[in-house]
Amino acid sequence: MxxxxxxxxxxxxxxxxxxxxxxxxxxxxxxxxxxxxxxxxxxxxxxxxxxxxxxxxxxxxxxxxxxxxxxxxxxxxxxxxxxxxxxxxxxxxxxxxxxxxxxxxxxxxxxxxxxxxxxxxxxxxxxxxxxxxxxxxxxxxxxxxxxxxxxxxxxxxxxxxxxxxxxxxxxxxxxxxxxxxxxxxxxxxxxxxxxxxxxxxxxxxxxxxxxxxxxxxxxxxxxxxxxxxxxxGGKDPAYVRADADLAHAVENLVDGSFFNSGQSCCGIERIYVHARLHDAFVDAFVETTRGYRLGNPLDAGTTLGPMVRAQAADFVRGQVADALRDGARALVDPAGFPAEAPGTPYMAPQVLVGVDHSMRVMREESFGPVVGIMKVGSDEEAVALMNDSDYGLTASVWTRDEEAALALGDRIETGTVYMNRCDYLDPALAWTGVKDxxxxxxxxxxxxxxxxxxxxxxxxxxx
Missing domain, CATH: 3.40.605.10 (Aldehyde Dehydrogenase; Chain A, domain 1)
Known part of the structure; x- marks a missing residue:
């Protein structure tokens, strides 16, 4: 047969x-x-x-x-x-x-x-x-x-x-x-x-x-x-500098994290935010995330569909569970997404704080609707964390200072550097990566x- x-x-x-x-x-x-x-x-x-x-x-x-x-x-x-x-x-x-x-x-x-x-x-x-x-x-x-x-x-x-x-x-x-x-x-x-x-x-x-x-x-x-x-693969980072346009950064980074249920090699999987903006950024990010609608993707009002298969969703749920066990905090209640169903591809988006690089969710490619957010005190700290990865596909810097973005981009180990955007391919530019x-x-x-x-x-x- x-x-x-x-x-x-x-x-x-x-x-x-x-x-x-x-x-x-x-x-x-x-x-x-x-x-x-x-x-x-x-x-x-x-x-x-x-x-x-x-x-x-x-x-x-x-x-x-x-x-x-x-x-x-x-x-x-x-x-x-x-x-x-x-x-x-x-x-x-x-x-x-x-x-x-x-x-x-x-x-x-x-x-x-x-x-x-x-x-x-x-x-x-x-x-x-x-x-x-x-x-x-x-x-x-x-x-x-x-x-x-x-x-x-x-x-x-x-x-x-x-x-x-x-x-x-x-x-x-x-x-x-x-x-x-x-x-x-x-x-x-x-x-x-x-x-x-x-x-x-x-x-x-x-x-x-x-x-x-x-x-x-x-x-x-x-x-x-x-x-x-x-x-x-990718574990693409974003750095929100102290001078970033907060509303613009939140809107685009939520989309970059959760579009296609996070199933993008260049999707945002980890975010580093300067201490001056951190709390306001997290509050706005979580509020925007809660506005997503998880459900049947054939419904025109759905903004977040299922992951490709139940095993993929369970892998991401496992990353989240391990992070929570190790001290992270989840800021999105899955009960706000009635279509969420453990053991199925339908997984609610999740935002984690209190994360660090000892956790799987900050090191392994998630390829799902979860993102970890960390507070940083300087450009130097942000670059060190962005480079602390086996991957290097894209990285984004959110700032009003183009010279600063260029200087940071020279130091980030990645194939593409973005300023004030993410999760996008311009066909006029080379699409490439480094490391894994x-x-x-x-x-x-x-x-x-x-x-x-x-x-x-x-x-x-x-x-």
Whole structure:
């Protein structure tokens, strides 16, 4: 009997999607097709590739309402918020398509008499993209569109929680007229995913997921000299300086902590507040949090949906329980959120004070609706605490002083520094991380560098 992928919806616990899993034979067929398709696709003029990809984006945008609703069913984000995923998808896709000509243009050194010299950027071949469920289009688009624009073929393996996302890509590319085999998707288990990425016909691997998953990918590639981009976890900090705009900081940091039920690699998980603002900040933060509505994500009035599965919610509840046992205080009463139900994905947001870095909730990635707040007395103390982490994806500084933000940003160990905003990706800027947050870079013109390889041409003229 063929193994089956079954997507259990966090909305009501029912199976929402079932698909047969592809096995080793399907992996072999997909790689063979991709390798053949790559030979012609890489020679297709860039303008033509841009045209086809733009048509595919048009097709995805035309399906946006249906995509948003099925996304809610698959991973639980409120239907009032899922349309934003497609707006972000479109923004990133169109930016990367438009950036391709300059990013892929040959690099020409200063003229040298008697020589023609330049560096050309060539596609790496077949790119394997392994994408997660939490932002299934926003994470995958970072790799899929620029990989194709650069002339590569792509095989997408999407999360078992969001398999329809891979199928929607395929439908849009087919409608746009993308040549057969240039884009494919596979529904795979872990073993066959490792078989895919380890195959010598794969020229680059883009993985977004957990640190453990990143280690598994790296292990699968250990015997090959092949590039990889690993976008992994985060424990992203915020520092609210004494001169911050209090109302602005509260509004945005509550959203940064609890949007998507906290299931964001760049969501806010720990906040350090200068002593001068600490008490007022905490009071306003808790009041704003209590205004959230936890419930059925298909209800337009819901602002906080279920987590992706009960086990994920129970993990976060365990972090909270351990922190309370060790002396932390919880400031939000779950009774104010009637949909809260232990043992289910429906978890009320929680704000903790009295926390310190000995507690799991301040060190482990929570990936859920909980945030710890600590009082600090100086910029130096805040930076030391922000850097006291195995992760380094983003960090935000809340201040009216741009020079201070820049000076602090130079000292924070992170991939992106924000001032007065958080939990956002600008496609014009490189998306990258340090430490256990991963390696590699997507988005911006720099995102094309890992999806291509430089090839130098050194031509000498003879008389």
């Amino acid at each position: 063929t193994p089956v992928l079954a997507t259990v919806s966090p909305v009501d616990g029912r199976v929402y999607v079932e698909r047969p899993l592809d096995g080793p034979a399907a992996v072999e067929e997909a790689l063979a097709r991709a390798s053949r398709a790559f030979r012609d696709w890489r020679s297709t003029p860039l303008e033509r590739r841009q045209e086809l990809l733009s048509r595919a984006v048009d097709a995805m945008v035309a399906r946006a309402p249906a995509i948003a609703e099925e996304l809610t069913w698959q991973m639980g984000r409120p239907v009032a918020q899922t349309p934003g995923e497609m707006r972000g998808f479109e923004e990133r896709a169109r930016f990367m398509i438009a950036a391709a000509p300059s990013a892929l243009a040959p690099v020409e050194p200063a003229p040298k008499p008697g020589f023609t010299r330049f560096v050309r950027r060539e596609p790496v071949g077949v790119v394997a993209v392994v994408a997660p469920w939490n932002y299934p289009y926003l994470t995958s688009v970072n790799a899929v569109i620029p990989a194709l624009a650069a002339g590569n073929a792509v095989i997408l393996k999407h999360s078992h929680q969001t398999p329809l996302c891979a199928e929607r890509y395929a439908e849009a590319f087919a409608e746009a007229g993308l040549p057969e085999g240039v884009f494919q998707y596979l529904h795979l288990d872990h073993a066959d995913t490792e078989r895919l990425v380890a195959d010598p016909r794969v020229g680059f691997v883009c993985f977004t997921g957990s640190v453990a998953g990143g280690r598994a990918v790296r292990g699968a590639l250990s015997g090959r000299f092949v590039g990889m981009g690993l976008e992994l 947050s991963g390696i590699g870079c997507t988005l911006s013109p720099l995102g094309y560098e890992q999806l291509t390889r430089p090839k130098s041409f050194h031509l000498r003229t003879t008389s």
